[in-house]
Amino acid sequence: MPRRTHTKSRNGCLECKRRHIKCDEKHPICSNCRSSERSCEYADRFIRATRSQSSKSSTPSPAGLVPDELPLGRLADPFSSSDNPPVNMLHAELFFNAECAFRSLSKGTNGWIDSADVKRTIIATPYLMNEMLALSALHLSVVRSEDQKRYRRYAAQLQTHALGMYNQMRLDVNRETCVPLFLFSCILGMHTLCDVLVHREDTSFDEFLERLVHCFKLQLGIRVVISGPTWSMLRESILKSPLENGEIMFDWNTELGPDCARLLNLIETAKLGDAITSTYRHALQALQVSINAAIRGSVKSVNGVTGWSVMVTPEYVEHLALRRPEALVILAHYAVLVYWHRHLWLFGDGGRFMIEAISSYLGPDWAIWLEWPNRALRELDPRYTNE
Structure with a gap:
């Protein structure tokens, strides 16, 4: 029997992906966003814009302007001629805000964000760095209500890029990858839960529950990361102290x-x-x-x-x-x-x-x-x- 053709939208807009609905991929605005009067953006548009910008001669941007080219590529050489876009001022803003976002969630405790080793791991892992910046952007969308839509768009773009890199790598869990994979799962879970609980908009309870169930299924993936021998590896890693505190x-x-x-x-x-x-x-x-x-x-x-x-x-x-x-x-x-x-x-x-x-x-x-x-x-x- 011939295999059925794949009909799932792979290139849908960021808003449809966030809402977990099928996108008809119409440009410049898909039908779902048009009917619900939502902001419609496509990830490939930002990638193309970023590549185009990186191929031009570097011209200083006017002070105070934040570029929209968000996906974060290789950090070691931001001025390389590769297809990975360079770090921009928005990345810097989100990076410095990230610590504030995490500290506000763990006041009075010594969270893993305080570890210099953990910070080095995040910086050295592009998919993890993108997701951390995505959560930082989500934090700003909550605390800066006047710029909520802009920072939510940034959060969605960075998260989409992080997931894309993560899925392409198809990493095996070992002593080298277990820490970044665990951190990525935790941050991704926090991001998704916040997006469901805080940015509910005018969704019905059925739509809310569908998004929450999807979030819980995503969080169950953390159990896969920490199951079996992986837990032993994590307990011997740079996360030993916070994990021991968690066990208590x-x-x-x-x-x-x-x-x-x-x-x-x-x-x-x-x-x-x-x-x-x-x-x-x-x-x-x-x-x-x-x-x-x-x-x-x-x-x-x-x-x-x-x-x-x-x-x-x-x-x-x-x-x-x-x-x-x-x-x-x-x-x-x-x-x-x-x-x-x-x-x-x-x-x-x-x-x-x-x-x-x-x-x-x-x-x-x-x-x-x-x-x-x-x-x-x-x-x-x-x-x-x-x-």
Whole structure:
């Protein structure tokens, strides 16, 4: 039987890729962006513009202007005649802002961004550097609301370029590659989660949930990077100290707190079957571990919030994709943890949105199941303050 032709859009616009919808690739504006009145940009347009610019004689740009040629190529020789574009002033702005973006997420802790070895690894790894700059641009899109669209466009371009380089390299996990691969997975996961939670625009709950499920599936890829012998290699690497601290924070030998235990009791009483109940029990155990990690660490740390989506099983994510009510209720309980960290730019009001949207989607019949998430919106937990 002849193979079916591939119909997936490979050259779609950045906005359609961000929204995970098929692009008809019409120029200069695709049909999706035209109908929704969105900014339509194509990655190849920026690559061609960059190459054209690098082939011209160097002429100083007027002060204050930021060039749009974003993809970052080889850092060792920015004035080379290769097809890789040189570093520009926007790269410099994003590079210096990156440390501010990361420090604001780990105030009071010694994060991996403080390591000189880690910084050298990032600089020496183009796909990782591009993704770090992409997250920095996303941070600026949140804190500089007047330039939100511009920095979001930069973030999308840099991330697209980073993923393109990463996919072309097809790296095997070994002692040399495990650290940059792990960092890339973590930063990419943070980027995607922020884009879903903060830049929701006017999407419906179904569209939001589709994007969130895609984000969770992406984050599950981190488990592949750290599984088996790779974890041993990472624990002997330059990440040894932060990973050991993480092992202490994420302690699975803990009992469920009253709110998670109450939900588990409702799930077990519903008699959903052994396999489904086991999947939900694991998701709640992971949530309790994440809550405890956030309590033990700095209230400014994102580890407890981002850790949950890495720990849940693919089966739970599939139940979430199917809109199973119990899976949505567990997500609403996770949203409490996101809501507690609403002062961090990475999450914003995403927690409140999830709790309210899930409550509306499921309706009053599930009010008892959603009692704690809705109560959390009315109460201020003293452990999580913006001081």
